Amino acid sequence: MKKIVALAILVVSSFIGQAVAAELKVGHVDFRVLVYKSPQYTSVQEKLRKEFKERGESLEAMLKDREALVQKAQKEAATLSQEQKIDMSRQVTEKEAAIKLKKKAFDEDFQRRQAEETKILQAQVLAAVDAYAKEHKYSMIANRQSLVWADPALDITQQVLAKLNASAGK
16 A cells, blocks of 8 residues: 555656646856857957056056166166166166056056956846846756756857847947
8 A cells, every 4th residue: 555655646746847847947058158258248348448548558658668768778888887877777676666566556456447347247147148038938047157067959148148239239
């Protein structure tokens, strides 16, 4: 009798599992592809390039000035007095310190702004995935990097990317 009850429970549970699975619509996306191939990523990169262009050019000008001073010191080394050599060496050292400080500030500011813009972009991509999921009645969409294996037929990355492209065109 116990065997019959156990068999009945097994049969009923398999039918319930199949019914639930039939209603479950699952897909996966490659989030990195969505971020880096989106037109929004290109516009963020362009925005940052414009924002930091002037500071980058200023830094390059400082590097050229330092290089010119070094070349001048090397060229005139034979005719300079010891005091002039020391003075020129100090000028080079001061320029190098200023460049190092300015480059560090530039790098930190750029990384901070890039992180801010990336966070906004990731939110936009996540919203596009969410909108696509709701529109097509998905029960679950997973990030490809989190999966050990998934059927390529469940990959909806290109469809969501098309949605991102369409929203960028608005």
